[in-house]
Amino acid sequence: MHEDTVVGIIGGQGWMGRSLGLAWLEQGLRPPERLVISSRSGGDAYRDWPEVRCVQDNRALVDLADVIVLSVRPQDLERVDIDAGDKLVISLLAMASCQTVASRVGSQRVVRAMPNAAAEIHRGYFPWYATAQVSDVERRLVQTLLESCGTARELPKESALDYLTALSGAGPAYPALLAQSMLDHARHSGIADDIALEAVMQTLVGGSLLLEREGADPGDMVERLIAYDGTTAKGLRAMIDGGFNGILHSGLEAAHEAAKEA
Ligand SMILES: NC(=O)C1=CN([C@@H]2O[C@H](COP(=O)(O)OP(=O)(O)OC[C@H]3O[C@@H](n4cnc5c(N)ncnc54)[C@H](O)[C@@H]3O)[C@@H](O)[C@H]2O)C=CC1
Numbered sequence: 001m002h003e004d005t006v007v008g009i010i011g012g013q014g015w016m017g018r019s020l021g022l023a024w025l026e027q028g029l030r031p032p033e034r035l036v037i038s039s040r041s042g043g044d045a046y047r048d049w050p051e052v053r054c055v056q057d058n059r060a061l062v063d064l065a066d067v068i069v070l071s072v073r074p075q076d077l078e079r080v081d082i083d084a085g086d087k088l089v090i091s092l093l094a095m096a097s098c099q100t101v102a103s104r105v106g107s108q109r110v111v112r113a114m115p116n117a118a119a120e121i122h123r124g125y126f127p128w129y130a131t132a133q134v135s136d137v138e139r140r141l142v143q144t145l146l147e148s149c150g151t152a153r154e155l156p157k158e159s160a161l162d163y164l165t166a167l168s169g170a171g172p173a174y175p176a177l178l179a180q181s182m183l184d185h186a187r188h189s190g191i192a193d194d195i196a197l198e199a200v201m202q203t204l205v206g207g208s209l210l211l212e213r214e215g216a217d218p219g220d221m222v223e224r225l226i227a228y229d230g231t232t233a234k235g236l237r238a239m240i241d242g243g244f245n246g247i248l249h250s251g252l253e254a255a256h257e258a259a260k261e262a
């Protein structure tokens, strides 16, 4: 990335926009004077970076920026009235294809990326797809900008992004649902709230870190614990026989359907 490159984030005070913007500042990827933020809702996410330019007018942002990140809710896209010309536009929007974004912003150099909530702690997952007009140099820039908040991966086909919106885009919600269900059961089993919460959180975080370190197929761990044939196996068999996979898959399917552009 050229040292003079100015990056603008439309919606930069929002959850994903500020996750990226602050990561770039904290990691030195962009000096504050090379970052421009616009947001309809105001906000003070950049209060510690006074040289960051916060503007109200998206057209002013487009004039100032070389690369434009679009980080508004899908339903707000139609109100983003800009002409990005031949500039690179990186869209974080769910349910909005590259073609839809290109038609809206007036540039054919579009990247569509699908972040997730863990971007906030730089453990996100960013699959992304670029239109043919995006150059190799720009693709390297995109990869650098996105992996500031976790893991980023360029996809060969845009079509996978609808499914990944459901799988990884929404994904951080699934451990939260699992934790909530485990907590409910622990409390109904007479475990004190503080112990129940500590047990659930340590178990889910520790178990995830163990999976990450093992690096193996998670199914191997499931099979290994079933083969161990202890109390864990009794629980796993009851969950699997009780329809766990079917319920999870139906949820992923519902989210996938919702992610498809209308
Ligand atoms: N939050 C998440 O976990 C994920 C979000 N996404 C996508 O990221 C995008 C941003 O989502 P969030 O950051 O969660 O939303 P958010 O609601 O936190 O932030 C959106 C920001 O855009 C601003 N905005 C709206 N219209 C505007 C306009 N015309 N001009 C300038 N700013 C405007 C709002 O004021 C707000 O600050 C969405 O398209 C969403 O689908 C994708 C995956 C995960």
Ligand SMILES: O=C(O)[C@@H]1CCC=N1
Pocket (backbone or CB within 6 Å): 094, 116, 165, 169, 170
């Ligand atoms: O829930 C949503 O609509 C956004 C897009 C995928 C994850 N969060």
